[in-house]
Amino acid sequence: MTDTVAESIQELDQAQVLRTAAGSRRRRYLAVLLGWLVFIGLWWLLSLWVDSEARLPSPGRVFQEIVIILQGDFWTQFWASIVRVVAGFLAAVLIGTPVGFFMGRSKYWGNFLQSPVIVAGSIPGLTYAVMAFVVFGISFWGPVLAVGLIAMPYVAINVAEGVRGVDRRLVEMSTAYGRNETQVFRHVTVPSVLPFVFAGVRLSFSLAWKVGTLTEVFGSSKGIGFQIRRNYQLFNMPGVIAWVLLFVLFMLLIERFILVRLERRLFRWRQWEREA
Amino acid sequence: MTAAPVAIPEAPTPPGGVRRWLNSPVGAQVTAAVVFIGAWQLLTLIAPRVPGPIEVMQFLFVEITGGSHGGIVRGQFFEHFAITLQRFSLGLFFGFVSGLLVGILIGSSTLARALLNDTVLVLLTMPAFVWAFLTTMWFGITWQAPVLTVAFASFPFVAINVAQGVRAIAPELRHMSTAFEVGRWKHFRHLTVPAVAGYIFAGLRFAIIIGWNGILLSEWFSGQAGVGFRTRYWFDANRYRGFVGWVIVFIVFIVLVDRVILNRLQARAFRWRDQKEVDFIEIQEQQVGL
Numbered sequence: 001m002t003d004t005v006a007e008s009i010q011e012l013d014q015a016q017v018l019r020t021a022a023g024s025r026r027r028r029y030l031a032v033l034l035g036w037l038v039f040i041g042l043w044w045l046l047s048l049w050v051d052s053e054a055r056l057p058s059p060g061r062v063f064q065e066i067v068i069i070l071q072g073d074f075w076t077q078f079w080a081s082i083v084r085v086v087a088g089f090l091a092a093v094l095i096g097t098p099v100g101f102f103m104g105r106s107k108y109w110g111n112f113l114q115s116p117v118i119v120a121g122s123i124p125g126l127t128y129a130v131m132a133f134v135v136f137g138i139s140f141w142g143p144v145l146a147v148g149l150i151a152m153p154y155v156a157i158n159v160a161e162g163v164r165g166v167d168r169r170l171v172e173m174s175t176a177y178g179r180n181e182t183q184v185f186r187h188v189t190v191p192s193v194l195p196f197v198f199a200g201v202r203l204s205f206s207l208a209w210k211v212g213t214l215t216e217v218f219g220s221s222k223g224i225g226f227q228i229r230r231n232y233q234l235f236n237m238p239g240v241i242a243w244v245l246l247f248v249l250f251m252l253l254i255e256r257f258i259l260v261r262l263e264r265r266l267f268r269w270r271q272w273e274r275e276a
Numbered sequence: 277m278t279a280a281p282v283a284i285p286e287a288p289t290p291p292g293g294v295r296r297w298l299n300s301p302v303g304a305q306v307t308a309a310v311v312f313i314g315a316w317q318l319l320t321l322i323a324p325r326v327p328g329p330i331e332v333m334q335f336l337f338v339e340i341t342g343g344s345h346g347g348i349v350r351g352q353f354f355e356h357f358a359i360t361l362q363r364f365s366l367g368l369f370f371g372f373v374s375g376l377l378v379g380i381l382i383g384s385s386t387l388a389r390a391l392l393n394d395t396v397l398v399l400l401t402m403p404a405f406v407w408a409f410l411t412t413m414w415f416g417i418t419w420q421a422p423v424l425t426v427a428f429a430s431f432p433f434v435a436i437n438v439a440q441g442v443r444a445i446a447p448e449l450r451h452m453s454t455a456f457e458v459g460r461w462k463h464f465r466h467l468t469v470p471a472v473a474g475y476i477f478a479g480l481r482f483a484i485i486i487g488w489n490g491i492l493l494s495e496w497f498s499g500q501a502g503v504g505f506r507t508r509y510w511f512d513a514n515r516y517r518g519f520v521g522w523v524i525v526f527i528v529f530i531v532l533v534d535r536v537i538l539n540r541l542q543a544r545a546f547r548w549r550d551q552k553e554v555d556f557i558e559i560q561e562q563q564v565g566l
Contacts, residue, residue, distance in 0.1 A: 031390030039395050055414055111304035116312055122531055124489045126496060127523050130511065210403035214493075217405060232409045240409060248401045 057238040065242035078250065080222040084140065085212045088147025089201055092208075096152040097197055100159025110160065121153035125211035133219035143223070146215040151208045155200035162196030163189070202259055209251060327517035332524065335517045352506065357525075360491060360502040363419060367426025368487050372480060374427070375434025379479070382435065383442025393439075399432040404490040405497070412498040422494040422502065429490035430483035437482065441475025442468075474542075481538055488530050 040059050047058040057065075099117070102109040128149050132142035166189055174184045216225025224247050231239030297303045313329050320328035327335075338344070339351035378396070381388040407428045411421040445468065453463050495504025503526060510518025 028386075028390055031387055032394060035391035035394055038391060107301075108299060108304055111301040112308045114308075115305050116308055119527070119531075122527055122534075124492055124523070124526060126489070126492055130519070134516070206401065210405075213403055214405050228406065228409065232413070235413065237413060240406075240413070244402060244406050247403075248398050251401050252397065 054235060054237050057241065061238050062241050062245065065238040066246060069242055069246065074246070077223055077227055078246075081143075081212065081216065081224045084143040084216075084223065085147050085209055088144045088208065088212060089151055091144060091148035092151035092155050092204075093197055093201065095148070096155030096200065097159050097193075099152070100156035100161075100196075100200075101163055101193075103156060103160035104163025113156070117153045117156050120149065121157075123149075125150060125207070125214055128211055129215040129218050132215050136219065138219045138221055142219045143212045143215040143225075147208045147212045150211045151201065151204040154204035155197060158196040158200035158203070159193055162193040165196075166192050198263065202263060205255070205259060206251065213247065325516065327520050331517045332521045335521045336524070339518070339521060353525075356502050356506045360422075360495065360504070363422045363502065364426055364487060364491050367423040367491070368430060368483055370423070370427035371430035371487060372434050372483050375431045375479060375483065376438055376476065378431075379435040379438025380442055382439035389439070396432045396435050396439075399428070400436065404429040404486065405493045407490060408494040408497045411494065417498045417500055421498050422491050422504075425490045425494035426487040430487040433482035433486055434476075434479035437475045437479035438472065441472040444475070445471045477538075477542055481534065481542075484533060484538070485530065488526075492526060 043056075043059050047056045050056040053061060099113060103113050103117075104110070125146070128146040129142075132146040136142040136145065170188050171184055174188055179187075213223070213225035213228070216223040217229045220226045224243060228240055228243045228247075231237075231243060298307060317328050317330070320326050320331075335345075340353040342351045342353070344350055378392060382392050382396070383389070404425065407425040408421070411424045411428075415421045415424070449467055449471075453467055458466075491502070492504040492507070495502040496508045497504075499505030499508070503522060507519055507522040507526070510516075510522065
């Protein structure tokens, strides 16, 4: 399933590259820039019309707030959130990989674990956030638990898919040439399943971040979610919008520049394999 | 790997039959349910504060039948559920219609895409609780806050999907219909609508899932009634069985709507679709959270 997506994304990319080649590219950048200007302009006009900082502050006011945050404790807060989210993802991979491995390896365990995993995936984020708060109170582990629980089903489902997709012929050939089980596992199973672990993380990335932040709203004394809530409780609208914008920018940057590149690199061998 | 036996005997009396049934897909799922609910019940023995499955079911029974929870607190199920459903439908309507319009715009014009695409992406990245906060700050504790939270949270998902659908209309078909001078209406009816319908449907599904989460959050933070409010009511009262009970109601509703109604409708309406496209939409769905 995941191959087809990678494939269609690749096709889309190629079509886009052809369409926007050379000359029209500059025009497109201009239009995107114009889009931002229009967006900010409309926001500014709306804020003039509303004329209340508590309801809709002007873009300039929010920008000031952003500058203040950037000069202040921006990195401490973001770092706190990042560490938790990464720890949560680690937990999700550590639990989800073996679960997915069982699901993919045997039909029985696949059926057995299917419903629990689906149910775990459809529980609303608020539940995990509240549960983490009840179990741990205000602590570091709450967001970690919430992120782990949210991301785990995705990792498990993807790993199961990956294990089912391991090339049987490769396994047979390795056994025929006298490789033992450990060697097959190390050199055939692991490399073909690894991209699926990553795909699970990638698929759940944005959702898990959102739930992690929500958990910080409930039970944390640090992090982006906590800052948004603090400003909300102080009825400081510029502060809320500034923190939200920083959060959004940060997420988009991580997605575009880190995850997409990593993904391309990890899936490259599959592409090569298909072409050969 | 051998295929698991699919035969499910009605009355698994002979020992061989029981074994076979336990190994069948349905048997495995039933075993899983029994094991997990059993584990949940066992957990309450270790941690008495965790409400067990029986306790939660008792609570739900009282809440739904409107009996007494002890003292003057009575069960209020349908009142809150109806209010949430009303707000949810209204917000969904706004989010869906605006998403549809913007999506068609982004999909059909390069300029509109360049102008609006980033804005939609930013909206897509915003967590739903932010909308709950913002709408509460704008409107206070009113019915507008949850309605708008649903609308804002679901809008970008509809827009992105519809835009993708419009852009995915095969150019060969478009050229052919121009070459054979197919009328505008016919073109719209026989090319655009069937090509985009699947994406619109997928967008609607996302909108429902995302909106349903959004309304829980919004009512939790600023409700004076509704499912989210009632969930918080029990949470604040330190009665976790009420909290868990309502969360179960919440999950059962969305699973029923999504997996039973929408899934069937989709399967029926798009039987002719190729598998690749269906897979693509499915993957996107996972990304959103169901």
